[in-house]
Amino acid sequence: MENIYSNSCTVYPNGENCFNALTESEKKLIEKNKVILTYSKGETVCKQGSFASHIVYLKKGLAKVYLEGKPKNLILKIIPPGNLIGLPCIHDENNIFLYSAATYINSEVELIGIDLFKQLILQNSSFAYRVINILNEHAVQTFGRFHSFTNKQLHGRVADTLLCLAQRIFKTESFNLPLTRNDFAELTGMSTESVIRVMKDFKDDGFIKTDGKEIELINIEMLMKISEVG
Amino acid sequence: MENIYSNSCTVYPNGENCFNALTESEKKLIEKNKVILTYSKGETVCKQGSFASHIVYLKKGLAKVYLEGKPKNLILKIIPPGNLIGLPCIHDENNIFLYSAATYINSEVELIGIDLFKQLILQNSSFAYRVINILNEHAVQTFGRFHSFTNKQLHGRVADTLLCLAQRIFKTESFNLPLTRNDFAELTGMSTESVIRVMKDFKDDGFIKTDGKEIELINIEMLMKISEVG
């Protein structure tokens, strides 16, 4: 009986992929027209407000999707491989990137022209249906994150994020986090100092072990409880 | 040059409606199968976590869509007439309402069976495309609200909400708000006392006039500036 709104830092990895709904010829069309790019760590993949000529498929790597903000950015989600970036900018006329995206590590992406993408939606309703499914999964994730940010306090948010990283991104309780404490603070929506303090608390209480960027979750039960309570 | 992320309490009223993309016979199919209901003020229209057998079209009235939370709920948006409630619960298998909705005033809704709605998506890709458009408009709104809640402080959020009410809901600078200060506090995500204090500040500064539930925006420019700055 897990809360649909826990683990709010990324979408649930259901393995489903909208491209499976395409016909062979449609798949080939994408293959022919896609552009493959590589990005180094830290590069901007798409820029909020700019013209969105394409949808981005993250093939390898790890990225953050965020709203640009004056004092600080707001990370909407992190993107593990196998996910699309930029779906929400599909809109009748002005296709503008609604958010920015940047890589945490060296990454490989495929660009799919937005006009082609739209065309496929209009000619293949099964594909459209799958796109709707994906958009709704992202909506759940966004709602969960929104809830987490507004109702939970520091310890809850850090616990939530650690669990999400372990369960949804790295799929193991012990992982090497390619983020600075500063990045991690941005991800949890708090100050760097607070992240460090909370991590120290968790360490002192024996809930986690850390060694630089190596993080190991020891007491998952407890972290889940902290994440729930807030 | 307006920020796409201002006025975050409801979606932009673009007049477009996904049902326009339906054929006559499909429209008739909906007409035949829809259920019309009336709700009094304060009633729950849909309940987070319950089985979603239908999509809700708000014909008349005003409603809030919110996540249920332990200490307090989180309002995701308010819904003026002409909008759909429950779109994000369209999902392959488990169609569960992802949020609750309740009316602010007496309202009239039409229920459209979710299986019919799914069927229409699968058989009419133009309809599906329009649904995608709507979902993305809601995504923009959610992002904006998320941003507003996490980056702006009290005065900014109240200004934002007042502007949104005037511009997007009531479409006039002087309106009667059918919400208690408590409701308004919930809508802005702050305590009742804080709402009252901020409103008093705005009143003292001559930015608004209030008389009970009557609210008039006097200095829109200034409110916009406050909303932007946070």
Added chain:
DNA sequence: TCAATAAATTGACATGAATCATATAAAAAC
């Protein structure tokens, strides 16, 4: 019409979390 309840208001206080200042440790550059 008056009591009873609910809503609005105001001030005093508590607290979570950011900010600032400073120190240490690690990584990068030369």
Added chain:
DNA sequence: GTTTTTATATGATTCATGTCAATTTATTGA
């Protein structure tokens, strides 16, 4: 290998906003 820069860590302070308590005003119901 030493300097310079960047990241991590910790304590003191400040600030925004919620909570609590008390009062006034409005609304509802008998």
